[in-house]
Amino acid sequence: MSAIVHMENIRRDFIFGPQVVKALKGVSFSVQPGEFITIMGSSGSGKSTLLNIIGCLDKATEGEYLLDGTNVKSMDKNELASLRNRKIGFVFQSFNLLPRTSALENVELPLLYQKGISQSERRDRAMNALEKVKLADRYEHRPNQLSGGQQQRVAIARALVNEPVLILADEPTGNLDTRTSYEIMTLIQELNQDQQKTILVVTHEPDIAAFSGRTLTLRDGRLLRDAQNPNIRSAKEALASIPKADDF
Amino acid sequence: MSFINLLKIALRALRRNKLRAFLTMLGIIIGVGAVITMMSIGEGSKKSIESTFSSMGTNMITIRPYSNIPMPGGVRMGSSNIQTLTLNDVEKIGEEVKNISALSPGLASGGQAIRGSKNWPTSIQGVGPDYLSIRKLEIASGSNFNEEHIKSFAKVCVIGQTVVKNLFEAGENPVGQIIRFGKIPFQVIGVLAAKGQNTFGQDQDDIIVAPYTTIMKRISATIYLQNIYVSAVSEDLSNLVTDDIIRTMRASHKLRTGQANDFDVRTQAELISNMSSTSNMMTTLLTAVAAISLVIGGIGIMNIMYVSVTERTREIGLRMSIGAKGRDILLQFLTEAIIISITGGLIGVLLGVTASWFVSRFLNWPTIISESSMVISFFVCVFTGVFFGYYPAIKAASLDPIDALRYE
Numbered sequence: 001m002s003a004i005v006h007m008e009n010i011r012r013d014f015i016f017g018p019q020v021v022k023a024l025k026g027v028s029f030s031v032q033p034g035e036f037i038t039i040m041g042s043s044g045s046g047k048s049t050l051l052n053i054i055g056c057l058d059k060a061t062e063g064e065y066l067l068d069g070t071n072v073k074s075m076d077k078n079e080l081a082s083l084r085n086r087k088i089g090f091v092f093q094s095f096n097l098l099p100r101t102s103a104l105e106n107v108e109l110p111l112l113y114q115k116g117i118s119q120s121e122r123r124d125r126a127m128n129a130l131e132k133v134k135l136a137d138r139y140e141h142r143p144n145q146l147s148g149g150q151q152q153r154v155a156i157a158r159a160l161v162n163e164p165v166l167i168l169a170d171e172p173t174g175n176l177d178t179r180t181s182y183e184i185m186t187l188i189q190e191l192n193q194d195q196q197k198t199i200l201v202v203t204h205e206p207d208i209a210a211f212s213g214r215t216l217t218l219r220d221g222r223l224l225r226d227a228q229n230p231n232i233r234s235a236k237e238a239l240a241s242i243p244k245a246d247d248f
Numbered sequence: 249m250s251f252i253n254l255l256k257i258a259l260r261a262l263r264r265n266k267l268r269a270f271l272t273m274l275g276i277i278i279g280v281g282a283v284i285t286m287m288s289i290g291e292g293s294k295k296s297i298e299s300t301f302s303s304m305g306t307n308m309i310t311i312r313p314y315s316n317i318p319m320p321g322g323v324r325m326g327s328s329n330i331q332t333l334t335l336n337d338v339e340k341i342g343e344e345v346k347n348i349s350a351l352s353p354g355l356a357s358g359g360q361a362i363r364g365s366k367n368w369p370t371s372i373q374g375v376g377p378d379y380l381s382i383r384k385l386e387i388a389s390g391s392n393f394n395e396e397h398i399k400s401f402a403k404v405c406v407i408g409q410t411v412v413k414n415l416f417e418a419g420e421n422p423v424g425q426i427i428r429f430g431k432i433p434f435q436v437i438g439v440l441a442a443k444g445q446n447t448f449g450q451d452q453d454d455i456i457v458a459p460y461t462t463i464m465k466r467i468s469a470t471i472y473l474q475n476i477y478v479s480a481v482s483e484d485l486s487n488l489v490t491d492d493i494i495r496t497m498r499a500s501h502k503l504r505t506g507q508a509n510d511f512d513v514r515t516q517a518e519l520i521s522n523m524s525s526t527s528n529m530m531t532t533l534l535t536a537v538a539a540i541s542l543v544i545g546g547i548g549i550m551n552i553m554y555v556s557v558t559e560r561t562r563e564i565g566l567r568m569s570i571g572a573k574g575r576d577i578l579l580q581f582l583t584e585a586i587i588i589s590i591t592g593g594l595i596g597v598l599l600g601v602t603a604s605w606f607v608s609r610f611l612n613w614p615t616i617i618s619e620s621s622m623v624i625s626f627f628v629c630v631f632t633g634v635f636f637g638y639y640p641a642i643k644a645a646s647l648d649p650i651d652a653l654r655y656e
Contacts, residue, residue, distance in 0.1 A: 057569060057649050078573045085571020092653070096566040100264050112253050113571040158570070 002069050004166050004198045005031035005054060010063035012049050023049040025221040026063070031166070031200065036192040038209040039202045041218035048170075050218065051202050055088055055168050056080045068165045085113050089159025091169035095151045097143040097158075103130065104139040107157045114162070129157040132195075133187060149180035156187060160197075167191070169201045173208060179242060185211050185235035211235050258583040261556075269588060272552045275545025276592030276632065277599055280625045282538035284600025287621040289607060290531025292614035297523045306516050307349075307483045308382050309490055311337075311476040311497065314512035331472040332501065332510045338476055340500045345492040347481045352376035353460045354475035357467045361411060361456060362428040368414035372405070372429050372456040374463025375477070380406070380440075382479045385457075390423035390438035398459045401466065405429075406438035408455035432466050434458060486515045542625070545592070546632035553585050553640035564644050565652025578645035585637020586630065593629035597622050 012024040023046045031037055041047040052058035053065060056072055059080075065072055068087055072080065084090075089110075097106045107126040111117050117125075130136045133153040143151055152172060159167050169188070173181035189211055191197040201212065209215045210233040217225040262269040313332040338353045358371045373379070377394055380387070393404050407415075407422060416422050422436045434456075443452040464470055478493065480486040490513050497511055557564070564577055601617055608615040 052650050055569070078575070081568065081571050081573045084569060090569050092566075096562060096653070098563060098566075101260065109567070110570040112257075113567075113573075113576060162571075 003030040003066070004033055004035075004068055005029075005200070006064075006066040007054075008064040010050075010053060010060045010065060012046075012053065012058070013061045023221055024053075024060070027218075027221075027223050028063075029216060029223060029226060031198060033165075033198050034192070034196045035214060036189070036199045036212045037201070037214045037216060038212040039200065039216045039218065040204060040206070040209055041224075042204065044220075045218040046221040047202050047218050051168065051170055051200075054166075054200065055090060056084050081113075085110060086162065087165050089162060089164040089167045091152070091155050091159050091167065091172045093171040093174040095143070095148075095155045095175070097151055097154060099144070100142055102140050102142055103135060103146065103154045103157075106143070106154055107161050109158060110162045125161055126157070129161040130154070132160055132191070133157045147180075148176050149183050152176065152180075152184050153187065156184075156191075160191070165198060167197055167199045169199065171203055172201060173203070173205070179239070181208070182235050182239040182242070186239055189235045211238075254579055254583045255587075257580055258587055261560075261580075261584055262587060265556075268552060272548050273588050273592035273595070275548035276542070276589050276629050277545075277596040279538065279542030279545040280593050280596025280629050281599035281603060282541050283535055283625040283628075284597060284617065284621055285603040285607065285615075286534035286538045287531060287625075288600070288604040288615040288617040289613060290527060290534060291616040291618055291621070292608070294524055294527040294531065295616055296614040297527060298520060306520065307480040307486050308516050309478040309480060309486055309493065310514050311478070311493065312474070312512045312514070313472075314510065331470075333473040333476060334471060335473065337497060337500050338473070340496050341476065341478065341493055344496045345478075345489060347485045347489050347492075348478050349481050350378035350382045350477075350479035352379040352382055352477045353473045354379065354477055355460060355463055355468060355470070355473050357463060359430040359467075361415060363415040363425070366415050368411060370411060370454055370456060372458055372463060372467065374458055374460035374468070376460060378479070379457060379477060382477045385443070385455075386441040387438045388441040389421070390436070392438055393459050398461050401461045402459055403432060403434050403462060403466070404437045405434040405456050405458040406440060407436055407457075408440045408453035409442040410451055410454040411456055412439055429456065429458075430467065480515075490515055539628075542629060542632060545629075546589075546636040549585055549588055549633060550636035550640060552588075553581060553637050554643070556584070557581060557640045557644040560644075561647065561652045561655035564647050565649050565655065568647070568649035569653060574645040577647075578641045581641035581644045582634065582637050585641065586633045589629050589633025589637070593626045596629065597626060600625070 008028050010024055010027045014021040014023055027050060039047050039050065053060050056067065059072065067083065070083065072083065075083065104126050107129050108122050111122045111125060127136060127139060130139055133156050135150060135153050135157065138146065138150065146154065173184055176184060185208060188199055192199050201208065203209060212229060213232055214228050216223060311333065335353060338351060342351050352375045355374045356371045361368045361370050376398065377392055380392055392406060393402065397404050412422050415427055422439055425436050426433050427436060445451055478489065480489040493513055498509065501510055567577060604615040604617050607613050
């Protein structure tokens with residue numbers, strides 16, 4: 001099997017007037033299908049830039065990037081948009097759900113930008129994705145009627161609906177409390193282990209990184225460490241170990 | 249993205265802010281409504297002026313005595329006192345001018361019409377038999393006088409409805425009755441059909457028509473005429489006929505080159521075009537003012553669309569990150585703007601039609617709503633929506649997804 005993500009000597013320079021900021025200074029790594037990877041790094045380490053490049057929102061100044069075997073170098077904006085649509089599912093820190101729009105319609109959104117999908121197929125696939133995040137019974141609810149954790153699960157369903165080769169999560173637990181964070185990580189682990197989804201999570205909490213199989217650490221635009229995690233912590237057990245917060 | 253999905257997304261976005269969408273629409277509604285109302289008022293008054301003239305006979309040409317040459321002492325004379333038109337002129341015109349369908353001398357005399365104990369102040373028109381056809385007057389009962397009556401200075405007349413009303417009892421048949429005009433008895437041989445008032449408020453039924461010879465000889469005791477009425481074969485030919493008349497009249501009056509005309513020739517077409525151009529100018533002016541409000545409505549759309557784009561920057565970023573192309577975003581915002589302008593336009597058309605109806609119903613102004621004014625203003629407002637919605641939409645489409653997602 002070929003790599004989902006293959007990066008070779010990726011550089012990214014930002015030019016602000018006379019000043020050139022080198023955000024990435026030659027990053028190389030590969031992600032194999034079925035891997036669950038976390039990217040760690042302090043702010044300014046270049047992890048957001050790396051995430052943008054992996055997510056095809058940005059292009060590298062130099063170096064080769066193959067997403068699922070496709071070189072994105074010569075692609076224009078529109079081609080990148082449809083590549084994102086087919087290959088990548090995004091999960092954001094702030095959920096980014098459309099307000100006053102039902103969970104189901106939020107999940108349907110990526111399918112709207114794909115040709116040739118009937119309304120009924122769209123609905124079926126969105127319901128299916130909502131079932132995967134155990135929110136099928138809340139499909140009519142609007143974001144303001146859902147808790148933070150539920151909103152993030154809707155966002156994950158939205159990332160799943162297109163059956164992408166890669167799920168990219170940018171600090172998915174950043175806005176959530178510990179308990180809800182563990183719930184979300186449990187879901188992500190299940191998606192990875194039970195459904196063999198390839199998942200890449202950006203975080204700055206070592207706590208979260210412990211749930212993944214491999215951790216990339218960035219510092220100052222370079223890959224500092226690329227470590228396999230020999231004993232992956234189970235998010236389910238972690239969730240069980242913290243006391244239930246129903247006493248107030 | 250399919251058209252239906254675009255519509256759905258745009259409608260949902262507008263529903264999120266119903267009041268704002270409506271207020272934005274209001275600019276367009278008022279603009280379109282105003283344009284349609286103003287155009288209908290303009291059209292209506294133009295039509296009413298035209299119909300007044302055509303009821304007077306659009307191809308009528310009137311010749312009146314006129315002089316710029318001051319009389320001794322510097323006094324200028326009123327046209328009825330200038331003695332230049334004669335029956336000879338009528339004869340010459342009849343012989344030499346082509347393309348005329350009717351010709352009549354004319355002179356009027358004011359006085360009291362009397363019958364028994366009733367009387368009515370009016371004037372009597374001394375004219376030829378052609379006069380009725382020139383003025384588009386119709387006989388309701390009885391008959392017109394003829395050449396025999398002219399030759400014999402017959403004391404016969406044809407009277408209008410106002411005269412009938414004032415001299416006769418209701419239901420009485422005036423035909424064959426005798427009335428007096430001043431001291432002269434006239435036999436009524438015909439009654440004219442009612443014509444009502446013209447736009448200037450003149451009663452067109454307050455009229456007594458009699459052979460000109462009778463008036464010249466028995467009432468006015470003159471050999472001069474006050475008018476000569478000519479009907480051109482068609483309205484288009486009236487200018488040509490006018491030129492011929494001027495030539496003939498100058499020859500008949502033996503005027504030398506350079507000498508001013510001692511008569512004045514006027515066509516109705518001239519008057520109509522003057523009046524129409526005045527009312528056209530008013531229509532244009534009113535429509536222009538209304539059109540400005542349409543432009544302001546368009547700017548309102550643009551303003552709100554810019555606000556909306558800024559407000560929804562994160563949404564745009566999200567849509568782009570999950571695969572929306574710039575074109576999809578552009579179309580989404582453009583569709584919103586067009587929905588606002590089309591809906592506003594439709595409501596505006598309704599408003600305009602209703603307002604015109606109210607104007608004609610309660611102000612009694614004539615209004616005519618032309619389909620063209622509705623179609624034009626509707627398309628103008630759709631164009632307004634596209635035009636003013638385009639720039640905000642372009643702005644939305646050109647956003648960078650990374651920046652847009654981070655926008656606070």
